[in-house]
Amino acid sequence: xxxxxxxxxxxxxxxxxxxxxxxxxxxxxxxxxxxxxxxxxxxxxxxxxxxxxxxxxxxxxxxxxxxxxxxxxxxxxxxxxxxxxxxxxxxxxxxxxxxxxxxxxxxxxxxxxxxxxxxxxxxxxxxxxxxxxxxxxxxxxxxxxxxxxxxxxxxxxxxxxxxxxxxxxxxxxxxxxxxxxxxxxxxxxxxxxxxxxxxxxxxxxxxxxxxxxxxxxxxxxxxxxxxxxxxxxxxxxxxxxxxxxxxxxxxxxxxxxxxxxxxxxxxxxxxxxxxxxxxxxxxxxxxxxxxxxxxxxxxxxxxxxxxxxxxxxxxxxxxxxxxxxxxxxxxxxxxxxxxxxxxxxxxxxxxxxxxxxxxxxxxxxxxxxxxxxxxxxxxxxxxxxxxxxxxxxxxxxxxxxxxxxxxxxxxxxxxxxxxxxxxxxxxxxxxxxxxxxxxxxxxxxxxxxxxxxxxxxxxxxxxxxxxxxxxxxxxxxxxxxxxxxxxxxxxxxxxxxxxxxxxxxxxxxxxxxxxxxxxxxxxxxxxxxxxxxxxxxxxxxxxxxxxxxxxxxxxxxxxxxxxxxxxxxxxxxxxxxxxxxxx
Amino acid sequence: xxxxxxxxxxxxxxxxxxxxxxxxxxxxxxxxxxxxxxxxxxxxxxxxxxxxxxxxxxxxxxxxxxxxxxxxxxxxxxxxxxxxxxxxxxxxxxxxxxxxxxxxxxxxxxxxxxxxxxxxxxxxxxxxxxxxxxxxxxxxxxxxxxxxxxxxxxxxxxxxxxxxxxxxxxxxxxxxxxxxxxxxxxxxxxxxxxxxxxxxxxxxxxxxxxxxxxxxxxxxxxxxxxxxxxxxxxxxxxxxxxxxxxxxxxxxxxxxxxxxxxxxxxxxxxxxxxxxxxxxx
Numbered sequence: 001x002x003x004x005x006x007x008x009x010x011x012x013x014x015x016x017x018x019x020x021x022x023x024x025x026x027x028x029x030x031x032x033x034x035x036x037x038x039x040x041x042x043x044x045x046x047x048x049x050x051x052x053x054x055x056x057x058x059x060x061x062x063x064x065x066x067x068x069x070x071x072x073x074x075x076x077x078x079x080x081x082x083x084x085x086x087x088x089x090x091x092x093x094x095x096x097x098x099x100x101x102x103x104x105x106x107x108x109x110x111x112x113x114x115x116x117x118x119x120x121x122x123x124x125x126x127x128x129x130x131x132x133x134x135x136x137x138x139x140x141x142x143x144x145x146x147x148x149x150x151x152x153x154x155x156x157x158x159x160x161x162x163x164x165x166x167x168x169x170x171x172x173x174x175x176x177x178x179x180x181x182x183x184x185x186x187x188x189x190x191x192x193x194x195x196x197x198x199x200x201x202x203x204x205x206x207x208x209x210x211x212x213x214x215x216x217x218x219x220x221x222x223x224x225x226x227x228x229x230x231x232x233x234x235x236x237x238x239x240x241x242x243x244x245x246x247x248x249x250x251x252x253x254x255x256x257x258x259x260x261x262x263x264x265x266x267x268x269x270x271x272x273x274x275x276x277x278x279x280x281x282x283x284x285x286x287x288x289x290x291x292x293x294x295x296x297x298x299x300x301x302x303x304x305x306x307x308x309x310x311x312x313x314x315x316x317x318x319x320x321x322x323x324x325x326x327x328x329x330x331x332x333x334x335x336x337x338x339x340x341x342x343x344x345x346x347x348x349x350x351x352x353x354x355x356x357x358x359x360x361x362x363x364x365x366x367x368x369x370x371x372x373x374x375x376x377x378x379x380x381x382x383x384x385x386x387x388x389x390x391x392x393x394x395x396x397x398x399x400x401x402x403x404x405x406x407x408x409x410x411x412x413x414x415x416x417x418x419x420x421x422x423x424x425x426x427x428x429x430x431x432x433x434x435x436x437x438x439x440x441x442x443x444x445x446x447x448x449x450x451x452x453x454x455x456x457x458x459x460x461x462x463x464x465x466x467x468x469x470x471x472x473x474x475x476x477x478x479x480x481x482x483x484x485x486x487x488x489x490x491x492x493x494x495x496x497x498x499x500x501x502x503x504x505x506x507x508x509x510x511x512x513x514x515x516x517x518x519x520x521x522x523x524x525x526x527x528x529x530x531x532x533x534x535x536x537x538x539x540x541x542x543x544x545x546x547x548x549x550x551x552x553x554x555x556x557x558x559x560x561x562x563x564x565x566x567x568x569x570x571x572x573x574x575x576x577x578x579x580x581x582x583x
Numbered sequence: 584x585x586x587x588x589x590x591x592x593x594x595x596x597x598x599x600x601x602x603x604x605x606x607x608x609x610x611x612x613x614x615x616x617x618x619x620x621x622x623x624x625x626x627x628x629x630x631x632x633x634x635x636x637x638x639x640x641x642x643x644x645x646x647x648x649x650x651x652x653x654x655x656x657x658x659x660x661x662x663x664x665x666x667x668x669x670x671x672x673x674x675x676x677x678x679x680x681x682x683x684x685x686x687x688x689x690x691x692x693x694x695x696x697x698x699x700x701x702x703x704x705x706x707x708x709x710x711x712x713x714x715x716x717x718x719x720x721x722x723x724x725x726x727x728x729x730x731x732x733x734x735x736x737x738x739x740x741x742x743x744x745x746x747x748x749x750x751x752x753x754x755x756x757x758x759x760x761x762x763x764x765x766x767x768x769x770x771x772x773x774x775x776x777x778x779x780x781x782x783x784x785x786x787x788x789x790x791x792x793x794x795x796x797x798x799x800x801x802x803x804x805x806x807x808x809x810x811x812x813x814x815x816x817x818x819x820x821x822x823x824x825x826x827x828x829x830x831x832x833x834x835x836x837x838x839x840x841x842x843x844x845x846x847x848x849x850x851x852x853x854x855x856x857x858x859x860x861x862x863x864x
Contacts, residue, residue, distance in 0.1 A: 201860055220843060244839065248661065250654065251684065254654070255651075255687070258647075262654065262659035262661070266625065266658075266662035268844060422623065429637065431638070432646055
């Protein structure tokens, strides 16, 4: 019996690699295991190697794993590309003329078994050449002794519209897979332990972000399609109309933000979603939202930059753009959820902060977080309550008794009561020019100084419920590994491994990047060696920490910017190198 | 009922004689004559001399950034379908930096009015060539004369699907006010280009120039080809409502029972949360 499995399917784009991976992940989820996935793909519709990695464990996990126990090869590139990742005793399933089993070894000495199966021929014999991936899934499921009913159930759901014949042939294909396993590789069968009972969701970071936004009352999204953020728009396009809202795909990235700002100005909770190139185009409008004090949520799912860069690869290099992008100085809040589950709550809180502080809130994601799925607990509706800040009703606005409502009234906390255009007693002016309290253009130096202070100081107290996550060993640690976004799972596992080997390492994952809650972070960093783990060249997170706290003599960054996520192995190796460097 | 006094906002700073004064008055008078109150409108403007109109007419106003009045205005209409929306800008704002949005707004047909104060020059930056400047026009940036040819805005909106296209002249107040009022009442994207002489920097396209060259079109065409042919045969020097069509506007076509504004402080909707979670189980 085993309580975890690492599985991967690889093949050419367009031959069902993604749907095969997704189906096996869902099978494991339905069985009751916790699953994390990672999709590798290229910026084309057909052709090019792609793969789908899964790690399933009885207990909750946060990372799709370094290794592979079962590898399903649908093309010739899969095996050579994955040799380094094979775990000892791995089973490789590949296409071939006739069924046979043989042992093999990698150059590193890892022993594995190759199970050759005539998938195409068997599928053809079944009268459904498309069912070859189902045979392979049947082999995979049988190796783990998963109940065949799970896959059969999915087949009935997926092919419901295609008719009985397609359903039957696919079910037979799965059954054939079980038979092949029992006939040729019974010695490789290692059943998954019975899972724990709990109600869970299997969801991507993009979906969790969109879901959290809808639950926070967002009713409008305008955006332009861009990898890896498009799923946010697509999910909301299905769901928003059912609750009286809508999604608009507009003409360009600039319009994507400007439409959303317009909708928010007129009273609706609104957002846009984009990736780095889009955020570059949006920065002038971002400044407008800051200057005119219109709440807005901008989701930026990062990919490999700069320019068009690596459009389908993972990177975390927009930190500086999210925090500093736009001319002049504006109030803003920058959040970056650590996990898919956090993405839901952070998105919901982003709308609250935007309304409370009347400023843009950037929610950073990255490709690893956006496009991959994880098993997470059911969401808690009581964790984040909707808070619209100083948004007025018409009756409240009427009490001010002003012919022209002062939209930019000076107040103690710098936040002005905000009416909505259309209210009979609150005609008001909103402006991206420097303005006085009434919203009219003003170049008066004293007014300018006061307005700048009002805008830039009002966000000082902004803080989310969980501005960072911190895990430490029982006694105090010597080193803090600091990360953001989708590196959460790898850093956590790396820290666990390092601690097991006798080092004293803790893990800090920052969810609120700006304003950085430095008073809360400083005690955690004091006297410790600081190592940021981040997917960019310059170590942007390290730079941010150095700007805010005196750690210059004891801080370094582990960086990776090749388009791929870290592995636990590479983090552990580099941390050890840093320790020996210091000695 | 609102009076002109109710609709006066900040003190205008345009040059004496600027065509924009008449356009501002035209917007104010149209709101009054149609029986609306100031709070029912939002005027969303871009950057340039024209951009200041959102502060000078006392309705709700949003002075945005250069070239982006149309996308912000369309978003405002989406966010609050009951608001009457006027977007406004100049020829540089709308036909230069913001031209892309104008074409897409024309084909999208959201219910709003877009008024362009067209003076064929960049005035607020003190006299550079505009996308509406004539070939050969001499400015600080085209000292040997403009080598390009001007954008044809009304042909553009007609060709791209706008459901109301008109052109006015700030020197013909009666006709212009009538056009603005009709544009506001039109259900769909109404594009109004208004010749608005810049008395300081444009010594070619003057009030007298327009009086001499403009031809009035009395009745709107309902056929786009006929409208286009007429505009082209007069080199764009026509005034009046040129094209008008009754067609369901964007929000009607969506067929959504909009509920955009009901989000209030309080608990998350647990029932909805559990219902949506089923998609991920």
